[in-house]
Amino acid sequence: xxxxxxxxxxxxxxxxxxxxxxxxxxxxxxxxxxxxxxxxxxxxxxxxxxxxxxxxxxxxxxxxxxxxxxxxxxxxxxxxxxxxxxxxxxxxxxxxxxxxxxxxxxxxxxxxxxxxxxxxxxxxxxxxxxxxxxxxxxxxxxxxxxxxxxxxxxxxxxxxxxxxxxxxxxxxxxxxxxxxxxxxxxxxxxxxxxxxxxxxxxxxxxxxxxxxxxxxxxxxxxxxxxxxxxxxxxxxxxxxxxxxxxxxxxxxxxxxxxxxxxxxxxxxxxxxxxxxxxxxxxxxxxxxxxxxxxxxxxxxxxxxxxxxxxxxxxxxxxxxxxxxxxxxxxxxxxxxxxxxxxxxxxxxxxxxxxxxxxxxxxxxxxxxxxxxxxxxxxxxxxxxxxxxxxxxxxxxxxxxxxxxxxxxxxxxxxxxxxxxxxxxxxxxxxxxxxxxxxxxxxxxxxxxxxxxxxxxxxxxxxxxxxxxxxxxxxxxxxxxxxxxxxxxxxxxxxxxxxxxxxxxxxxxxxxxxxxxxxxxxxxxxxxxxxxxxxxxxxxxxxxxxxxxxxxxxxxxxxxxxxxxxxxxxxxxxxxxxxxxxxxxxxxxxxxxxxxxxxxxxxxxxxxxxxxxxxxxxxxxxxxxxxxxxxxxxxxxxxxxxxxxxxxxxxxxxxxxxxxxxxxxxxxxxxxxxxxxxxxxxxxxxxxxxxxxxxxxx
Amino acid sequence: xxxxxxxxxxxxxxxxxxxxxxxxxxxxxxxxxxxxxxxxxxxxxxxxxxxxxxxxxxxxxxxxxxxxxxxxxxxxxxxxxxxxxxxxxxxxxxxxxxxxxxxxxxxxxxxxxxxxxxxxxxxxxxxxxxxxxxxxxxxxxxxxxxxxxxxxxxxxxxxxxxxxx
Amino acid sequence: xxxxxxxxxxxxxxxxxxxxxxxxxxxxxxxxxxxxxxxxxxxxxxxxxxxxxxxxxxxxxxxxxxxxxxxxxxxxxxxxxxxxxxxxxxxxxxxxxxxxxxx
Numbered sequence: 001x002x003x004x005x006x007x008x009x010x011x012x013x014x015x016x017x018x019x020x021x022x023x024x025x026x027x028x029x030x031x032x033x034x035x036x037x038x039x040x041x042x043x044x045x046x047x048x049x050x051x052x053x054x055x056x057x058x059x060x061x062x063x064x065x066x067x068x069x070x071x072x073x074x075x076x077x078x079x080x081x082x083x084x085x086x087x088x089x090x091x092x093x094x095x096x097x098x099x100x101x102x103x104x105x106x107x108x109x110x111x112x113x114x115x116x117x118x119x120x121x122x123x124x125x126x127x128x129x130x131x132x133x134x135x136x137x138x139x140x141x142x143x144x145x146x147x148x149x150x151x152x153x154x155x156x157x158x159x160x161x162x163x164x165x166x167x168x169x170x171x172x173x174x175x176x177x178x179x180x181x182x183x184x185x186x187x188x189x190x191x192x193x194x195x196x197x198x199x200x201x202x203x204x205x206x207x208x209x210x211x212x213x214x215x216x217x218x219x220x221x222x223x224x225x226x227x228x229x230x231x232x233x234x235x236x237x238x239x240x241x242x243x244x245x246x247x248x249x250x251x252x253x254x255x256x257x258x259x260x261x262x263x264x265x266x267x268x269x270x271x272x273x274x275x276x277x278x279x280x281x282x283x284x285x286x287x288x289x290x291x292x293x294x295x296x297x298x299x300x301x302x303x304x305x306x307x308x309x310x311x312x313x314x315x316x317x318x319x320x321x322x323x324x325x326x327x328x329x330x331x332x333x334x335x336x337x338x339x340x341x342x343x344x345x346x347x348x349x350x351x352x353x354x355x356x357x358x359x360x361x362x363x364x365x366x367x368x369x370x371x372x373x374x375x376x377x378x379x380x381x382x383x384x385x386x387x388x389x390x391x392x393x394x395x396x397x398x399x400x401x402x403x404x405x406x407x408x409x410x411x412x413x414x415x416x417x418x419x420x421x422x423x424x425x426x427x428x429x430x431x432x433x434x435x436x437x438x439x440x441x442x443x444x445x446x447x448x449x450x451x452x453x454x455x456x457x458x459x460x461x462x463x464x465x466x467x468x469x470x471x472x473x474x475x476x477x478x479x480x481x482x483x484x485x486x487x488x489x490x491x492x493x494x495x496x497x498x499x500x501x502x503x504x505x506x507x508x509x510x511x512x513x514x515x516x517x518x519x520x521x522x523x524x525x526x527x528x529x530x531x532x533x534x535x536x537x538x539x540x541x542x543x544x545x546x547x548x549x550x551x552x553x554x555x556x557x558x559x560x561x562x563x564x565x566x567x568x569x570x571x572x573x574x575x576x577x578x579x580x581x582x583x584x585x586x587x588x589x590x591x592x593x594x595x596x597x598x599x600x601x602x603x604x605x606x607x608x609x610x611x612x613x614x615x616x617x618x619x620x621x622x623x624x625x626x627x628x629x630x631x632x633x634x635x636x637x638x639x640x641x642x643x644x645x646x647x648x649x650x651x652x653x654x655x656x657x658x659x660x661x662x663x664x665x666x667x668x669x670x671x672x673x674x675x676x677x678x679x680x681x682x683x684x685x686x687x688x689x690x691x692x693x694x695x696x697x
Numbered sequence: 698x699x700x701x702x703x704x705x706x707x708x709x710x711x712x713x714x715x716x717x718x719x720x721x722x723x724x725x726x727x728x729x730x731x732x733x734x735x736x737x738x739x740x741x742x743x744x745x746x747x748x749x750x751x752x753x754x755x756x757x758x759x760x761x762x763x764x765x766x767x768x769x770x771x772x773x774x775x776x777x778x779x780x781x782x783x784x785x786x787x788x789x790x791x792x793x794x795x796x797x798x799x800x801x802x803x804x805x806x807x808x809x810x811x812x813x814x815x816x817x818x819x820x821x822x823x824x825x826x827x828x829x830x831x832x833x834x835x836x837x838x839x840x841x842x843x844x845x846x847x848x849x850x851x852x853x854x855x856x857x858x859x860x861x862x
Numbered sequence: 863x864x865x866x867x868x869x870x871x872x873x874x875x876x877x878x879x880x881x882x883x884x885x886x887x888x889x890x891x892x893x894x895x896x897x898x899x900x901x902x903x904x905x906x907x908x909x910x911x912x913x914x915x916x917x918x919x920x921x922x923x924x925x926x927x928x929x930x931x932x933x934x935x936x937x938x939x940x941x942x943x944x945x946x947x948x949x950x951x952x953x954x955x956x957x958x959x960x961x962x963x964x965x
Contacts, residue, residue: 684883719897728897766939774893812916830921845932846935
């Protein structure tokens with residue numbers, strides 16, 4: 001097993017979907033069956049990524065495999081430097097796991113889409129786009145520098161735009177695609193500035209080199225504030241892509257795209273790219289930056305959980321739940337629970353993909369009915385969909401024996417420890433509240449969709465279980481939501497291989513005084529005491545251990561509470577939900593209308609921009625156009641004059657030249673007799689003249 | 698005035714006088730005959746310079762080949778019944794002046810230049826030496842000239858045969 | 863002065879060369895022009911051989927004279943072919959009448 005093999009395979013995995021994309025997009029019209037080729041490519045990429053994951057974890061567990069080459073070398077720059085821009089691949093455990101996750105979900109979604117999208121007008125194009133997306137996402141995962149990260153970041157944005165607006169003939173879909181693209185752009189500007197701050201200072205895009213420089217005490221522009229700013233700015237990219245407040249508004253609208261796309265891009269992989277980015281830059285985040293990240297994450301998760309409570313569109317509920325869970329991960333990173341954030345990223349990818357695909361199955365069966373108020377009783381009709389959906393719901397609600405329980409519990413423990421160590425108690429409180437809300441709205445969704453009496457009998461009669469190409473991915477994903485794949489002990493993720501061997505919290509590189517006190521490493525001796533488990537400090541590790549059981553207990557209680565309320569409301573009907581909504585009219589309206597954030601943006605940012613634009617338009621018309629017209633008038637005057645000048649001076653000169661040439665030619669025409677002999681006579685005389693001139697004798 | 702000098706002046710005289718007739722006489726056939734004498738004179742000069750093989754080649758190729766070709770050219774391009782085939786002349790005066798001055802200048806150069814003369818011992822017969830050189834040092838040129846002659850042969854035949862449209 | 867040396871041969875060659883040029887320039891008949899050219903070539907050959915004898919260059923001069931003769935033969939063949947062709951085309955071999963390129 002050699003490193004180069006892993007690198008080569010990873011690069012192959014990266015380019016396989018691109019190959020699929022180009023083939024299908026160019027030849028798809030002629031050979032409609034090519035979508036099978038795309039599916040086959042993804043399947044082979046999945047197999048290769050399983051191999052890479054296995055090889056990486058088995059043979060190079062601790063080592064990061066990096067391969068790079070110099071793309072652009074700039075010498076003799078004005079500031080007297082040599083800048084090499086390297087491109088390269090970094091396969092650490094995180095990247096290897098992500099490779100597998102992305103490929104798995106992508107392959108399953110491909111298979112699922114064969115049935116779901118059947119009969120669509122742009123069937124092959126859809127698969128081509130999926131290939132493009134997979135390529136870009138894999139690029140983000142395996143790159144070792146910010147430049148490539150940014151490029152693939154934008155590519156992901158592009159493919160997301162294409163897929164959201166896949167049904168572009170629907171205005172809402174086209175608008176949603178545009179919205180996603182523009183909102184993401186706002187975040188990307190921040191990310192771009194952040195990257196430029198780092199590049200200006202370190203003359204490189206490579207993560208590891210930047211981190212080494214920071215570890216050596218070389219701060220951007222020599223100040224900690226700039227380091228914090230760089231961290232937050234790069235994080236802004238994640239805010240856009242992972243749909244964090246205030247840029248979360250695009251994700252629910254993105255549900256206009258086909259449901260498998262929502263599962264792949266807007267639930268499992270692309271939105272997780274933001275979280276992945278933060279894990280990549282985690283080591284260079286200062287305490288201030290981390291606090292900002294934690295607060296944004298916590299607020300996002302709370303906000304979207306409250307919105308999810310009242311939504312009636314099955315995909316909208318899941319979309320807000322996605323935003324909420326992403327906020328969870330971001331919050332987890334902000335409080336320093338790196339491992340759990342990544343763990344949750346993986347588990348969430350599986351069960352959220354399963355939920356979305358399950359909802360797609362329901363929508364497919366119900367002939368594109370998405371309103372859960374009109375569903376119900378589907379349990380009997382669609383048993384496989386129901387059971388897989390239920391397992392995933394249990395996972396997202398954090399019920400023991402599921403993967404979601406492990407990761408969520410870890411995150412909650414992390415926030416609890418954070419609260420205890422720093423006194424920011426609001427963050428753990430938010431975390432637990434969101435856990436309760438999640439359990440409630442997810443069970444509301446399940447109960448309204450699958451239990452009770454069917455509300456729309458006509459559609460219910462026609463509903464049927466979807467074919468196996470759609471259910472098989474559901475089964476695979478729901479099985480992956482069971483704890484056994486991550487740990488042998490269903491209540492403690494610490495015992496699992498994921499925590500123990502695969503992913504470790506990296507040591508921060510920022511100066512000690514800019515870290516949280518508890519994230520400054522303890523002495524070597526203290527480390528040795530707790531069987532090498534520490535990455536940060538004894539204090540932190542102990543607090544985490546302390547937080548483990550309370551967090552678990554509380555998360556169980558709040559989840560149970562949420563489920564209980566859902567049952568009371570919707571199964572036993574002890575409390576009439578509508579009446580309660582009437583009583584809490586203000587809150588209900590706010591939640592139903594997404595707290596009017598879209599309207600707020602409409603009133604402020606968008607109309608502001610429009611007003612500003614019309615001012616600019618006025619300015620354009622009056623001032624700029626005036627200037628342009630004035631200059632046009634001036635130009636005409638000048639042209640008149642120069643025309644006159646042309647006619648008399650320039651043309652005169654030209655005519656004179658022509659006349660002169662003609663005259664000379666006419667005079668000398670006689671010399672050109674066309675007779676070789678005459679020329680030879682000339683030659684002789686010329687030679688004589690030369691002889692006389694140089695007098696060689 | 699030894700024998701060598703006398704022979705040289707004789708040949709030089711033949712060469713120069715016949716060459717003068719070649720370029721002055723109006724009759725083309727006469728010109729050709731005077732050219733014959735010129736070639737013979739030149740061959741004699743070659744002999745005096747120790748180039749016996751070249752002299753023989755000169756007579757064989759020029760007299761036997763080129764001169765005959767020229768005569769054929771004359772015959773084929775004039776009405777054969779004309780007893781006197783004459784040639785017109787053009788710009789006689791400028792040519793005479795120009796060439797006269799030119800000749801004077803050239804002779805002046807030849808005479809007044811201080812040539813470094815190192816007489817080489819030339820063997821009695823040069824045929825063997827030239828033969829050896831032809832297939833050693835000059836073999837490439839030799840082969841190329843062979844090809845050139847072949848091309849000239851074919852080319853001449855094809856050009857001359859081309860029918861008037 | 864009367865003793866024959868390199869200069870004498872060169873002078874003969876110069877005279878022959880000049881006559882050759884004179885022939886080339888003044889004759890109208892293309893065949894006569896060719897004769898002039900042959901004179902010029904012979905003049906050059908005399909020079910080569912003279913230098914071969916007096917110039918300590920070994921046999922290079924003689925070799926080149928030999929090559930010149932060969933080339934002269936080839937040239938004469940081609941030139942006469944062209945002359946024949948011209949005659950067929952223009953029914954004349956007077957070079958001063960053949961100046962169609964002038965127009």
